Amino acid sequence: EIVMTQSPATLSVSPGERATLSCRASQSVRSNLAWYQQKRGQAPRLLIYGASTRATGIPARFSGSGSGTEFTLTISSLQSEDFAVYYCQQYNDWPYTFGQGTKLEIK
């Protein structure tokens, strides 16, 4: 099973600033990587698939990059509604697996 490791566990950023979240795979997942946002009490929301393609309706301030084993989610200018937990997920190999999450909190 591919292990996904996210860093940092918690990221404190001020509104308007840039946030950079990292995700590492224990073996190559090519570009078969998705990012999700989850707010308390809600289901995850798809942000990015294919490592860099924004899902329908996702603002342009969200961008994804990387391939193979190293991936990054960047939020260019944080809005109040962006403070949440973010998960990466690989879908290259079954069983599909998630990272443990990065909590993005207001500084």
Add this chain to the structure above:
Amino acid sequence: QVQLVQSGAEVKKPGASVKVSCKASGYTFTSYTIHWVRQAPGQRLEWMGWINAGDGDAKYSPKFQGRVTITRDTSASTAYMEVSSLRSEDTAVYHCAREGRYGEYADYWGQGTLVTVSS
């Protein structure tokens, strides 16, 4: 609009079974695969399995193989996930999700169903 609506919260005793439903609307049910993902308290999300809503083919994560059964009823546009031999560690929120158009990510999610296993 695409919607996945799940059945309500359940409380079960250890050793019992639970069956969660996921009713789809807003798209052609048989054209997409439905996945099941769970989130136990303090744990990362876990992918449990999926079902091709068209042909009914199902696949399970090795962790859940033999204890989880995923089915669907095309006439009701509904998928089901049953977990047997419940134990306390199965206490979690269970989500159904629709597979994306371009890969095995989840583009639409159900609201989640809390299953509590307690004696």
